[in-house]
Amino acid sequence: MKAQLKEATAPPLAFAGLLWVADGAGAVAFALGLALAVGALPAAGAAQWPWYALIVGGALIRAGAVFAASRLGAVRARRLKRFLRERLMRAALRTPPGQAASLGERVAAVVDEVEALDGWFARFEPLGFASRLTPVLILGAIAVASPIVALILIGALVPFALVMALAGMAAAEASRRQFDALAHLSGLFVDRVRALPVVLAFQAEQAEAAKVEGAARGVARRTLAVLKFAFLSSAGLEFFAALSVALVAVYCGFNLLGLLPFPVPEQLDLPRALFVLALAPELYLPLRRLAAAYHDKQLGQAAAERLAGVLDGPSAPEPSSAAIEAAPAIRFEGAAVRHPEGPLIGPVSFTAPAGAVTAILGPSGSGKTSLLSLLVGAAPLADGEVFVGEHPISKVRSVARSVAWAGQTPALAPGSIAYNIGLGRTDAPPGEVAQAARLAGLEPALHQRTDGLATELDERGSGLSGGERRRIGLARAWLKPAPILLLDEPTADLDEAAEHEVIARLRDLAKGRTVLLATHSERLAAQADHVVRLA
Known part of the structure; x- marks a missing residue:
């Protein structure tokens, strides 16, 4: 996955990295102008404006490079997140039945985990590109003025690199644990909010709140562990950076005064000493920036590992694009369903004749809903085969495009009753929507509401009874021009009179x-052309 992400964002990475290198070149120009301007001060009548221009030019190069690099890094991260979210959505939609993560975990993947890649690709990688070139550029400039100072700085880099490596390895594991805890908290919170009516109904508020609180405390503990390692690495970085600059300052001072206790093959003058002293902190600036963005890298890598499991995990084939225009026969040939950690349902063999009504009758848990779900790709086919006309479900995965479905809990969206009925056919004229509502027996419920079909609903369908929800599902199924109709307990939650009407x-x-x-319902099954009984 990482290779795909880099390929999608490689040009902005190169440009952003080169801009950070240009910031180092601006630092060299600024230090050179400063050194030459100070060196020219004692010379009477010497033209100093070129050195002042070099100082101003170096400062402008640095400001422009940092601004442009930051903007370009943000563009790169935005491109990457769009690239990744498109693929995550496709992967989520093609997840094999029974293998989907919880809603909260999927929300965390698409939102939080993708967002965690921002700092890695916007800041860390361009800075990593620059950190391999800028120190070489600055060391080269210093070596021209004073080879001894260059050797001092190279020697100070060895313990600096060791401290960074040790702190980085410890921070990587801490960041992974923190991200796992954060993803767990996000999933737990979203799923509990989704199930809030059930939690309230069973008076489990305290128990569930305690679970969320425990997960939040776990995130806090792991966050503090990450901050501890970040503090240690920053302290080590600052110590060795300050030590190396101090060594350079002492060397330059004693060299200028001629008080060095050992011989060296160079004698510095004021401009050269000022030049190397001004550039010494700049050698560590790219590495300090990289260290500041290191936490972004750890978060990004932890997120990428989790996202790779979604993108590289098993995927089901695309749904069939074959058009099923006429009502087909549906054949179950030894078909069996097994949900994760659930019992085997089936095998079942029967044929639903084309254009006929087939009732599947059986007690709760016998697998009626699972058999219907096989046709829309919402249940895993463990064995056998199901043919819709001549299309095997194991090959096409789903014929949902050719199916009208009325389930036990019809999905409702914020909007009017008419809008919810028309979800299966968004271009349906108002007259056909009204006719579908009438055929589903919704007229008495609509007469009780002032706005009728225009009555607004929330996503939970507040104010609707269970039977009214079922009727909206039936109306939606009737309105969709599909050759296959699947009805899951269409008369549940209805009294005897309402059942008779359906x-x-x-x-x-x-x-x-x-x-x-x-x-x-035996009464409903008696109206079918064909009855299949499950044990």
Whole structure:
């Protein structure tokens, strides 16, 4: 995955890295102008404006390079996040049934974990590119003025690099643990918010709050561990940077005064001494910037490892693009379903004739819903085969595009009742939406509401009874022009009169379609053309 990300963002990386190198070149120009301007002060009548111009030019180069590099790094990170989120969404949509992570973990992957890559690619990698070139540039400039100072700085880099390596290895593991804890907290929080009505119904607020609090404390502990290593690495960096600059200052001072206790093959003058002394801190600046962004790298690598599991994990084939225009026969040939850590359902063999109503009758847990879910790719086919016409589900994964579905808990979106009915066919005229509502038996419920079909709902469908939700699902299924109709317990949550009404309308809903309905109701099954009984 990392290779793909770098390939997608390589040109901005090179440009941003070169801009950070240009900041080092600006530092050399600034130090040279400063040294020459000070050296020219004792000379009466010497033109000093070129050195002042060099000072100003070096400062402008540095300011412009830092600004442009930061902007270009942000552009690179934005391009990468867009590239990655597109692939994450595709991977999530193609996750094999039964292997999807929890909602909270998927939200954390698409939002938090992708966002954690920002600092790595916007700051750390361009700075890493520059940190390999800028110190060489500055050391070269220093070596021209004073080879001895260059050797002092190279010697000070050895313990500096050792401290950085040790701190980096410790920080990497701490960052991984912190990111795992943060992803766990995000998933736990989102899933508990999603299940809030159930939590409240069973008065489990205190227990669930304690779980979230424990996860939050775990994130805090791991964050403090990361900060501890960051502090240690920063302290080591500052110590050796200050020590090396102090050594250079002492050497330059004693060399100028001629008081060195040992012989050296050079004698510095004021401009050369000032030049190397001004550049000595600049040798460590790229490395200090890199160290400041090191935490971004650790977070980014931890996130990339987690995201690689999503992108490189098992994926199911794309849904069939073959158009199923006429009601097909549906054949289950030894089909079996096994959800993770669940019992084997099946094997089951039967044929639902084309254009007929087939009822799947059985007790709870017998696998009725799972068999319907096989057709839309929402359940894993463990054995056998299911043919929709001539299309095997093991090859096409899903024929959801050709299916109208009315499930036990119809999904509702914020919007009007009419909008929710029309989700399966967004271009449906208002008259057809109203007709679908009437065929599903929603008219009495609409008459009780002032706005009728324009009544606004939230995502939970607050104010609707279970039966009214089912009717919205039936209306949506009737409105979608699909040759296959799947009904999962369409008469559950309905009283006897309402159940009788739905049964009476079944033939209207089923007209011109192959219908599979899962039910407990013997009365509803009696209206089917074919009945399959599961033990």
